[in-house]
Amino acid sequence: MAGLNPLVFLDMAVGRRAVGRLKFELFHDMLPITSENFRCLCTGETGLGYWLRPRWYRDTRMSRIIPGVMCQGGDFNFGYGAMGESIYGQRFRDEKFCYKHSKRGVLSMANAGIRHSNNSQFFITFVVACLFAAILDFFRAWHSPVGGAVNFPSMAEPTPFFEGTEKRIEIDFRGEADLRNADPKCWEEVVQLSATQILNCKKTDGFTSFLLSESSLIVYPGKAIIKTCGRTVPLNAVAKILEVAKGQGLELEWMCYSRKNFLAPEEQPHEHQSMETEVDLCKRVFGSVGDAYILGPLTGEHWLFYDALYLPANYLERGDFTIDVMMYDLPKTVQEVFHTTEPEGSRSGAEAMTRNSGLQDVADFLKAEVDDYCFEGCGYSCNMHTGLSYAMVHVTPQDNCSYASFETNFGSTLNHLPSGELQETLNTLLGKVIDAFSPGRLTLTLLLDVGAIPFLGSAPFAAADARYKRRSYTSTKLGQSGAADSGATDYVATIANFDKK
Template identity: 55%
Template structure:
């Protein structure tokens, strides 16, 4: 197989929450095409269910709820360029921007990023300009290792002690060669056969089933994979860059969370840890970073999830957290594969 060049899988992520009676899903499709174009990517496919709309992009995903939007892009994209357009869509639908956040983990090759993303200083300056000169920047984790840049803007105060929203993001590096091989193909890009084969052969079909979800999947030319999962009101995004020199996979979801109040299901910790376990069994990365954005109201519910599953098979290297406005929390945990000497000796 011919060598395939380096690609930056590590994503940049923008999330915005809105307040009001409008519905972002009612915006004309052309408005979301504008958002995607400004970011430097294109829409490949769209899936609509009663809870939200998802867009598969040439570089990752866009998720649109009635009053929440998540834009996640990889490669050399510049999603900050779309922040004003995202807020404008909210205004057009009669909504006020409540909160926005730009975040990304440290890049594998920052020098290959466009100038807006080649340094934290440049990113912070771009975020402040896009957000009208307001907002604060944070770095969680060791600056000399795996860390997470966050730019947080609060436009309208809300009490997250009475909310149960959270998102888990798993960023997985150095995938085994047999895992990498599953996400290479000779089939046509975007073909049903090629996309379904990657979903099935990788074991991701089992992950989708465990969530009770429906998948919108896509295989890329020669290698690479993306999928959006709809599981009731829960979403999940999966992106895989299988090249050996930069192998990476990400899995993000709000499975078991709720923006309609604090979930009352006592099985949430077990369900969340089981989901993380299944994802780790699919990708078996040598290095793992997990992040968690969580409303204060949901913290007691999780009882240490979703990190329990990772702690079993991986060695925790660092963990860092910070609290915004006293009721919203961000956490980052860095792991490396735990070596079981007894197994290696057999």
């Protein structure tokens, strides 16, 4: 150990239960820039950062744990691992790689997968690894301090929790301009403000889809849909989306924020931990226009829905609708399909998940092109493109929080009525999706213009009724004033919860 190398520590907790202290020697003699960044983030001495939050590791969660491999943390801005910030700015340059990943229990910077993209995020390895520091001691909260090497075999490597339930924002605009003509960097900023990242982008004649590290962004000429899971904050991006639309000459017509109840609301950013703070945030973001609704039992599976109408429209002449299936308690056999030893982003890994899960059969039924992605260790996302319609699938296969979602507007029409009967097609489609995942329970939501009602019939709920027991059903009619009793029904929001028979 070099005599002048700084020593720092991190106190660790699981939930709110203290479990011990990690003590590090930082290799300042060899990597001074990286070491000083980590030291200052441990003390919090550099004050507020770009997002007006303390540049400090205090109360920062481990955003990712890969059992037997590593744990990652250091995103003090959002806590989810999508963003970080150094004491030198958003990023800083790499230093010389003078240390090898030669042993277990060492500290390394995490970057964005490209050179010179270091920030505040770091990882601690459970296998051979190293970059700029080493753990000297691990003091267990319930034992006397143990000096020397870390006894990593005795350190629990729990299955990480991930909130699969998504937050969803849909914004409709009016005008002849096209959102897709905006500078692509605008959409990068929208995604970054939501605390996620773009993995891939596909353009079709009808829309542009972005596959994100946490779900999806869909951009039509006059509509934007952003759907994000985990600890993301898509409401932070609304102002930027409105700015992009205004720059293209479009007027705001309608906006909606929705999400189903979280599995672990206490793990969400502060503004999403309670319904009161979330609704207050919606009011600020939506300009004090609109109202909040709770569909479904407040003590059970429910849907928070905030709806704001800015320009009236003739919804009798439109057939726009969105179906969302949220599936929980996936069987072990289904979970295993979405685990992989392939590298993150591997084409063969993603294609195997699509094929072996039955989702390729869903895509074939839709005659859709698939843009799919496998994550490191486990997890899957895909966007499907079929004509003017999309479908998106997101899977969190960890046993303690298994979840899958399927959303589509297949068969819907933005500016006119559908051309034919959709009931049989949609029930068949939803049946294929439900059979692919065989969840222990599921929630189905439907948001549709009143003009589409005659074309859907029993769809999509009949597909779930044939396989599961319906536990609850709630539907709300919304009018031009945004109120159900306004005398005019323009669109309908419905939620149904199902358990296995």
